[in-house]
Amino acid sequence: MYAVTSTVAALALQIDAGAVVARLGGYATNVLGFVLGFVLTYLLGKLILLPLARRVLNRRGFDRTVQSLADSVLAALVVVLAISIGFMAAGFPRFLTAVATLGGAFALAIGFAAQDLIGNFVAGVFIIKDKPFEVGDWIEWNDNAGRVEDIDLRVSRVRTFDNERVTVPNGELANNAITNPVAYDTLRQKFVFGIGYDDDIDHATDCILEEAEAVDGILSDPAPSVRVTELGDSAVGLQSRFWIDEPDRGDFVRVRSEYVQAVKERFDEEGIDMPYVHRQLTGEVEVLESVAGDVAGSVDTQAATDGTGDGD
Template sequence: MHSVVLQTTIDGLVDAFAGYLTNAIGFLVGFVATYLVGRFVLVPLVRRVLDRRGFDRTVLSLVDSVMGALVVVFALSIGFMSAGFPRFLTAAATLGGALALAVGFAAQDLVGNFVAGVFIIKDKPFEVGDWIEWNGNAGRVEDIDLRVSRVRTFDNERVTVPNGDLANNAITNPVAYDTLRQKFVFGIGYDDDIDHATDCILEEAEGIDGILDDPAPSVRVTELGDSAVGLQSRFWIDEPDRSDFVRVRSAYVQAVKERFDEEGIDMPYVHRQLTGEVEVLESVADDGDASAAAEN
């Protein structure tokens, strides 16, 4: 009797051990096979596709990290399924979905800036070293990260801008092309000769180092102000860096101003004169004193 019970117990232990061993082998085979396929086939394939489409190295590195994590998660899932634990997989998937939903709601701005950073790196509306303008701000891009971009203003201040602000708003990139056109309005008096003033403006543009001859500078009458006729000069500069733009513009405006002074061309400015009579206020004050005396 005891031998029969002992034999039954041993057989049960052996069956249980065999079942656990089968489950462990199934998990190991499923995990290893899935991981190897994903790590050495799927990840390189995705990387080659993105590389051929010209994605930045930062994006490729990010894709490698994300794909590596996904491969591990997927390999664990296949391993548990191969081991015969579908309930565990279902519970893990439910828990993971709930956590992902909670994290998504809590980090909407963070995720949005992250995605915007990926598109900025891919689409390249600007690059490191470019001078950009956005929402009334301006500066030179020092660094482009996946969440933020760092811009140094021309007052030597660092501005850390969330990538979402740059991706969702209009950005002006004055140095995106090889040349840049600039405009400046010179005001002359109504009694001055417009043609003569135009010739002076064009001649001074020809003598400024940095203003291109092709396209040639031009002048147009653009406004008739309260006290001046506006002549808008349009000129092009090569390799439009911020420092070059400021230097060329300053030298050009100074040269035109000095030429106008030599030629006797007036550059009027708006002035206003306030007039009034103090006697009115004094009269009111005297009337008040007289009324007070009469009451007394």
């Protein structure tokens, strides 16, 4: 009886040992499959996908900031893909499906919570790529104006001409019209000078053109021009159009100010009137007796009070 029991126990131990070995072998196979799948996918992404993406972005002329961001995102995607392939090679597709579902739900929640932030990042990428403006440019948008100091992926920083720094979300700049007065080598400016109806238009035009030619900073080609653009209530409007070379905010303000001042002084010398709007009232003015009496009484009272004060 004892011999039979010993034999059964030995067989059981052999069976358990075989099962353990088989299970360990299965685990080893799973681990090996995960390692092989992860390593191969990671190496393919790191050695082929990332360099190829960098080359494509460089050929397309993307900024270094965009290239760095794309490189980081692709590197993270390569790691995620390598882990996924590793789990598939290890024979755990259900685990991978569960992780993917959880990750998708998490990404959806983050997307709803940070949609403005993500939108600003996307807008920043397009601003850096399309270059509607660059650092140092003078831009105008939504009744704001200033010089661009910095362009990041999320925000751009603009220094206004009142020496204030404005941090603008890139989404606002990407979704609104932006004026870049210094995008080209020249900038055309306009100013309307008003002269009297009795003044000689041709003579005033000659004065405006001569002063434009004398101001340093106004181009002779294209040449300045003057056109009659309006007949106002009290003046004839002569619009002067002139071009500035290599425009800058400081140069623009200086040249415009010098030019307008020179024309005003020339008009004064030539006797050309620059009328302003005024109103002339005609008719009779009637004062009611009751109102006149109240006013007279108030004046007498004030005079008596002043006299009493002087006596003290």
